[in-house]
Each structure stands twice: as C-alpha cells, then as structure tokens.
Amino acid sequence: MSTGCESGEVQMCHTVYPLHSNHLGELSAGQLLTWIDTTACLAAERHAGVACVTASVDDIQIEETARVGQQICIKARVNRAFNTSMEVGIKVAVADPLTNVQKHVCTAFSTYVAKPTGGKKVTLKPVRLQSPWDHLEYSLSAERRRIRLYHEDAFNNLMEDGLTFYDLDWEEDHNKISTDSTQVESIELVLPPHANHQGNAFGGQIMAWMETVANISASRLCKAHATLKSVDMFKFRGPATVGDRLVFRAIVNNTFQKSVEVGVRVEAYTCGEWTAGKARHINSAFLIYQAVSSKGELIQFPRVKATRKDSVRRFCGAIARRKIRVARKYILSNKPEKPVSHPWDKGNQSYLSYNNIAALTVLAAKSGWELSSTAQNIKTFTHDENDVLSIKVEMQVTVHPRPAYLLLSDLGLRPNWDTHYLSCEVIDATGEDDKIFHITCPPVKQNKSRDFIVLMSRRSPYKNGDPYVIAMRSVTLASHPPTAEYLRGEVQCAGFLIYSQGKDSCRVCYLNQLTSGIIPYIEENLTGWSNSIEETAFGCITFLETAQVYTTLL
Ligand SMILES: CC(=O)SCCNC(=O)CCNC(=O)[C@H](O)C(C)(C)COP(=O)(O)OP(=O)(O)OC[C@H]1O[C@@H](n2cnc3c(N)ncnc32)[C@H](O)[C@@H]1OP(=O)(O)O
Structure with a gap:
C-alpha cells in the first residue's frame, strides 16, 4: 500500500508473507529492492509530475533482516532536484507486530530522471525545504552527487594503481580456489507485469533478477x-x-574474510537482436554476501585464485570497489562522534599512557585486516568493524x-617526511x-588549519621478538584549549609498531583508527x-634510510 503525505514523503507498508521470503523465512533481498x-520512483514522479526512470541506486548496506509475519x-x-534528475532518499524499517519493536533495515539513495512521453527533457522544480x-x-545530496558521478573515474584511478600496484603473489597460493564453478547464467523475458505503463522494465524488477543469480x-x-x-x-x-530478453551473468570476483563480492552483468536483446x-x-552491479554457519557464526570465505587476465581484472576491481565503498560509508556517515580526548592530569597519566600503548597493540592484533594495495615495499590495509574504520601501512625498511624507533618517536622530525604535518612541538612531558x-596540519577543503594535542608513548621491546611501540592518542590540556586559529582535531588511536627483521632491516607498521578530524586528510x-x-x-x-646514520650519535 502506498500513500502520499503532506511533506512530499511517499510511504509503502507491507506484511512479509511466505511469497516474499526465501526458504529461511527471511524477506528476500530481491523483493526488498523491488519495493524500494x-x-x-513514486516519490520522484510525485515531485516531477511526469514519468521517471531509475538512473542509479547508490550503495545500500542492509543492517537488519525482516522475517515472515513482520511489517516493512x-x-x-526527494532530497534535491538538480536539472532533469533528482535524488530520492529512502529509509526502510521493520516492525514486529507482536512486540512493537521497530528496527532500521537500510538507508538508500537513488537518482531518477524525469522522462515524459515523447522524450522531451524536463527541468525540475526545486524541492521545498521545511525542516533543518x-x-x-x-546540502549533502550535492556532495553525494559529486561522488556518484565521479564513481567511475575514481574506480578507474584505483584500477590503474591496483593493476600496477597490486602484487598478486603476496599470499601463498595453496589454499586459494578457482571461481569457475561460481559462474551462473540465467534468462528472463520482460512481460507487461514487469514494466510500467510506458513499457519500461521496472528498475526494481531488474535488480531483483540480478540478486537471484548473484545469490x-x-x-x-x-x-x-x-x-x-x-x-x-x-x-x-x-x-x-x-518483449526484451534479459541475460544475467554472475561470477564471484573476490572474497574478503567474511564476505564475498559477486559481479552481475545484464544484457538486453530484442527478438531480432x-x-x-x-x-x-x-x-552491471556488484553485490556483497555473507553466509552464516549452522552455529549462527559468519562463515570465513576461502581466498580465490586470479589467473586469467579477466579474473585478475575482476579480482583487483573488487578490491578497488571495497575501498570506495568503505570510504563512502565513513565520509558520508555524518554521525556525531563522542569526544575521544581525556584530560591529561597528574592523577591519570600512567593510566592514559598504558591505555595508549594497549589500544595500539590491540588494534594491530585484530583479525580482519583487508589488503587494499601493494607497491614494492609498501602494503596498505583497511579494517572496518562496528562503524569504525582503521588503516594500516606496512613498510619494509x-x-x-x-x-x-628513535627517529619516528621524535615527532618534531615528522614534518620532514610527512606533508600532513606543518609543525610539531613538545608542550609537556x-x-x-x-x-x-x-x-x-594544513587546511583541507577551504577549512582552517587543524591542530591536535597528542600524547606520544613509546616503549622498547621487553624481550626478543616484541616490537618497538610508538603510540599516539589525543588528550586535553588546560594550558592548550582550542583556539580560533585552528579546528581542533582528535586522534583516537594511532602509531607505529616496529618489528626487527634481521640486523639491518625492519618492518614498520603505521596504524590509525580514523576519526572525523583525520578522514579529510586521507x-x-x-x-x-x-x-x-x-x-x-x-x-x-x-627518511629512515637516509637519516639513520645520525642516530648512531643518539
Ligand atoms: C520505470 C523504471 O523503473 S525505469 C527502469 C530502469 N531504468 C532505466 O531503464 C533507465 C535507463 N537509463 C537511461 O535511460 C539513461 O541512461 C538515463 C536517462 C538514466 C540517463 O541518460 P543520459 O543520456 O546519460 O542523460 P544525460 O547525460 O542527459 O543525463 C540526464 C541526467 O541524469 C543524470 N545521470 C546520468 N547518469 C547518472 C547516474 N549513473 N547516476 C546519477 N545520475 C545520472 C545526469 O547527471 C543528468 O542529471 P541533470 O540533468 O540533473 O544534470
């Protein structure tokens, strides 16, 4: 059932019946995409006053599963009308009629283009803005549009680097498996129930068919x-x-610990074509799946082999897309962050130093780091858990x-090699x-320069095999409150772990658990x-390789 409300909002409510669900009694993702x-589309047409077509649907993260008997x-x-296109914001919730508990399923953003009969272009009227x-x-929709329209360029940039930067041999080969058996092909004939009054196949129907083969x-x-x-x-x-025949082809592109990316391509043919x-x-779309074992735990996916030219392209493409997806999620999340800095005073100094070292050690030991690029002696990784994104950079030196250790813990030297640092001075010890x-730090995006008050705690190894640790986290100091000159940023957990690798070489790991003050820089x-x-x-x-000679004097 759909209704139009005063605010321009359109609502659709459904009870989930067995015909909407999979064999586990869960609402099928294809049905959800169709309803979305x-x-x-109805919200877009309500604003445009003419028929509209789906141009694109941005990334969707499904956070909750709806079951038979529950209500969606x-x-x-419409958040904003541009020229002929408009962004529609969608929110999906599930409610249980027995408990009255309501949960958020997903947020989505789609772009629709006004397409009246006859194909004339229609310039859309602006949206009436009422609430804050x-x-x-x-305002956010303009930023999303920029990212959306440059998505392909961003992907191509990453792919150029990926294919030159990515070292396919960085992992042992023995446990990797081929994806040949995951190739699926299926055909559908577009019939009147699958299309609108102009005979165009519904975008939601196409997405539902795509989901079936990808699954x-x-x-x-x-x-x-x-x-x-x-x-x-x-x-x-x-x-x-x-009347069109639609051919759907799906194949697994890559796996990431507890998820797998499947690529689906759709081709249309008239009878003659x-x-x-x-x-x-x-x-073409890329869908990310997880699977749960009989014990209810997420299944660890096997690593896949990329051997042929096309599978290498798909394998690297999945890494690039994951990178963009994770970045979009954090850059656009707009979630208010709790302050991470604690006051630095005599009563808690040892606790904060301990906490500083422990947080970095725990971050480094986490499982689930995903490789995002390799280049000669540098590997970068990301870690995405419970809405917290972290990066790790491994350097062979x-x-x-x-x-x-001595050079990296002397933060005053950092502006010599890190352009993100303008200056760094000791204010307490x-x-x-x-x-x-x-x-x-320098300004980004026409904002002011930022400043940070950071506790640096460093420790030499207690025993052979332990790393040198240099941990950093923000603290507050009464003597250095935020000033009008700078935007005050915060560091949650960052630093270096340095592992010995023989007499004259080491592996330096830089880690950073990203905050909204750091994200603009990367x-x-x-x-x-x-x-x-x-x-x-x-x-x-x-810097380390050329400056080491001076540390013999330290
Ligand atoms: C009823 C249904 O459910 S429709 C079913 C599924 N959808 C379809 O069949 C649509 C198929 N696609 C198309 O017909 C075309 O690709 C269109 C209409 C989406 C775009 O056509 P184009 O020739 O690229 O049009 P053009 O370049 O003039 O762009 C038109 C607008 O769409 C926007 N646009 C184009 N591609 C995208 C995209 N991928 N994502 C977001 N917006 C886009 C443009 O920015 C432009 O916006 P503006 O006028 O507000 O500045």
Missing part, C-alpha cells in the same frame, strides 16, 4: 545459503522494454629497528617516553583520487 525502487515500512522523499533535516539532506553464485562458493549484505552502485545504462547476437549492456605534542586516497598514503610511506622509508 517502486516507492522511490519504506519512506521515500531537509536543509541538511539538501546462487555466492552460495556455490561458500556451500551455504548466502545473505545479501550490501550492494555497490546499480547504474541503469539503458532501458529494457516489454537475440538472433543476430547483438547485445545491449544495460546494467633497510634500517636497524632501534634507529627507526613526564620523561623521555611519554610526551605531549602540539601538532598543526579522503582522496580512500576514494581513489590520490596515492597520498603510499607517497607518505615512501617519504617515511626514504
């Missing part, structure tokens, strides 16, 4: 029932109409670990191993627009 697209409520409204929330979504492909790899976790952007390149073998490529620094790298992380790592290696 229908509601969003979808709300959609409307104003916020209005089969993922399940073949994990030998379990796969559940859709998120989708990468669906881009509708061209229309399909009643079918016989002549002339395909129209109308959509031909320096004894002790001089590396309890000894050589625990010091407070005032760090200033945003372009996360989304594939720059290699600033790798460039800084190169700078660090060069």
Whole structure:
C-alpha cells in the first residue's frame, strides 16, 4: 500500500508473507529492492509530475533482516532536484507486530530522471525545504552527487594503481580456489507485469533478477545459503522494454574474510537482436554476501585464485570497489562522534599512557585486516568493524629497528617526511617516553588549519621478538584549549609498531583508527583520487634510510 503525505514523503507498508521470503523465512533481498525502487520512483514522479526512470541506486548496506509475519515500512522523499534528475532518499524499517519493536533495515539513495512521453527533457522544480533535516539532506545530496558521478573515474584511478600496484603473489597460493564453478547464467523475458505503463522494465524488477543469480553464485562458493549484505552502485545504462530478453551473468570476483563480492552483468536483446547476437549492456552491479554457519557464526570465505587476465581484472576491481565503498560509508556517515580526548592530569597519566600503548597493540592484533594495495615495499590495509574504520601501512625498511624507533618517536622530525604535518612541538612531558605534542596540519577543503594535542608513548621491546611501540592518542590540556586559529582535531588511536627483521632491516607498521578530524586528510586516497598514503610511506622509508646514520650519535 502506498500513500502520499503532506511533506512530499511517499510511504509503502507491507506484511512479509511466505511469497516474499526465501526458504529461511527471511524477506528476500530481491523483493526488498523491488519495493524500494517502486516507492522511490513514486516519490520522484510525485515531485516531477511526469514519468521517471531509475538512473542509479547508490550503495545500500542492509543492517537488519525482516522475517515472515513482520511489517516493512519504506519512506521515500526527494532530497534535491538538480536539472532533469533528482535524488530520492529512502529509509526502510521493520516492525514486529507482536512486540512493537521497530528496527532500521537500510538507508538508500537513488537518482531518477524525469522522462515524459515523447522524450522531451524536463527541468525540475526545486524541492521545498521545511525542516533543518531537509536543509541538511539538501546540502549533502550535492556532495553525494559529486561522488556518484565521479564513481567511475575514481574506480578507474584505483584500477590503474591496483593493476600496477597490486602484487598478486603476496599470499601463498595453496589454499586459494578457482571461481569457475561460481559462474551462473540465467534468462528472463520482460512481460507487461514487469514494466510500467510506458513499457519500461521496472528498475526494481531488474535488480531483483540480478540478486537471484548473484545469490546462487555466492552460495556455490561458500556451500551455504548466502545473505545479501550490501550492494555497490546499480547504474541503469539503458532501458529494457516489454518483449526484451534479459541475460544475467554472475561470477564471484573476490572474497574478503567474511564476505564475498559477486559481479552481475545484464544484457538486453530484442527478438531480432537475440538472433543476430547483438547485445545491449544495460546494467552491471556488484553485490556483497555473507553466509552464516549452522552455529549462527559468519562463515570465513576461502581466498580465490586470479589467473586469467579477466579474473585478475575482476579480482583487483573488487578490491578497488571495497575501498570506495568503505570510504563512502565513513565520509558520508555524518554521525556525531563522542569526544575521544581525556584530560591529561597528574592523577591519570600512567593510566592514559598504558591505555595508549594497549589500544595500539590491540588494534594491530585484530583479525580482519583487508589488503587494499601493494607497491614494492609498501602494503596498505583497511579494517572496518562496528562503524569504525582503521588503516594500516606496512613498510619494509633497510634500517636497524632501534634507529627507526628513535627517529619516528621524535615527532618534531615528522614534518620532514610527512606533508600532513606543518609543525610539531613538545608542550609537556613526564620523561623521555611519554610526551605531549602540539601538532598543526594544513587546511583541507577551504577549512582552517587543524591542530591536535597528542600524547606520544613509546616503549622498547621487553624481550626478543616484541616490537618497538610508538603510540599516539589525543588528550586535553588546560594550558592548550582550542583556539580560533585552528579546528581542533582528535586522534583516537594511532602509531607505529616496529618489528626487527634481521640486523639491518625492519618492518614498520603505521596504524590509525580514523576519526572525523583525520578522514579529510586521507579522503582522496580512500576514494581513489590520490596515492597520498603510499607517497607518505615512501617519504617515511626514504627518511629512515637516509637519516639513520645520525642516530648512531643518539
Ligand atoms: C520505470 C523504471 O523503473 S525505469 C527502469 C530502469 N531504468 C532505466 O531503464 C533507465 C535507463 N537509463 C537511461 O535511460 C539513461 O541512461 C538515463 C536517462 C538514466 C540517463 O541518460 P543520459 O543520456 O546519460 O542523460 P544525460 O547525460 O542527459 O543525463 C540526464 C541526467 O541524469 C543524470 N545521470 C546520468 N547518469 C547518472 C547516474 N549513473 N547516476 C546519477 N545520475 C545520472 C545526469 O547527471 C543528468 O542529471 P541533470 O540533468 O540533473 O544534470
């Protein structure tokens, strides 16, 4: 049932019946995508006053599963009209009628283009903004549009680097498996019930068919029932109409510990094109699945082999897309963050130093680090857990670990090799191993310069095999409150672990658990627009290898 409300919002509510669900009694992802697209399209048409087509659907993260008997409520409204296109924001919730408990299923953003009969372009009227929330979504939608329209370029940038930077041999080969058995092909004929009054196949129907083949492909790899976790952007390149034959091809591209990416390509043919073998490529999408064991635990996926040229492209493509997806999630999340700094006073100094070292050690020991690039002697990883994103950069350096430790813990030297640092001075210390620094960083995106008050705690190894540790976290100092000159940023947990690898070489791991104060500095790298992380790592290696000679004097 769909209704139109005063605010321009369109709502659709359904009870989940067995016909909407899979064999486990859970609402099928394909059905959910169909309802989302229908509601969003109706909101777009309500604003435009003419028929609209789906141009794209941004990444969707599915956070909750709905079951038979529960009620799904979808709300959609136009956030902003551009010229001929508009962004629709969609929120999906599930409610249990027996307990009255309501949960958030997902948030989605789709773009619709006004397409009246006859194909004339329509310039859309602006959206009436009423609440502060409307104003916020209005401004954010411009930023989302920028990312959406440059998605392909960002991906191509990452792919260029990926294919040159990625070292496919970095992992042992013996446990990797081929994805050949995950290839799935299926055909559908577009009939009137699958299309709108203009004969265009519904975007939601196409997405549902895509989900069906992708699900089969993922399940073949994990030998379990796969559940859709998120989708990468669906881009509708061209229309399909009643009478078209749609061919869907799916294959597993890559696996990431507890998830798998499946790529689906859709080609459309009229009857004549079918016989002549002339395909129209109308959509490609990438769907991420997870699978749960009989004990209710997430299944660890096997690593896959990329041997042929096309499988290497798909394998690296999945890594690049994951990178963009994770970056989008954090850059656009707009979640208020709790302050992470504690006051540095006499009563808690030893506790904060301990906490500083322990947090970095725990972060480094976490499982689930995903490789995002390899370049000669540098590897970068990301870790995404409970809405916290962390990065790790591993550098192989031909320096004894002790001089590396002394050089890296002297934060005053950091502006020599890290362009993210403008200045760094000691403002308080309890000894050589625990010091407070005032760090200033250059402005980004026309904002002011930022500053940070950071506790640096360093420890030499207690026994052979332990790393040298240099941990950093923000603290507050009454003598250094935020000033009008700088935006005060915070560091949650960052630093270096330095592992000995023989007499004159070591592995330096840099880790950072990202906060909203840090993300702007690496945003372009996360989304594939720059290699600033790798460039800084190169700078660090060069600095350590050339400066080590001076540390013999220390
Ligand atoms: C009823 C249904 O459910 S429709 C079913 C599924 N959808 C379809 O069949 C649509 C198939 N795709 C198409 O017909 C076309 O690709 C269109 C209409 C989406 C875009 O056509 P184009 O020739 O690229 O149009 P053009 O370049 O003029 O762009 C038109 C607008 O779409 C926007 N647009 C184009 N591609 C995208 C995209 N991938 N994501 C978001 N917006 C896009 C453009 O920015 C432009 O916006 P603006 O006018 O507000 O500045």
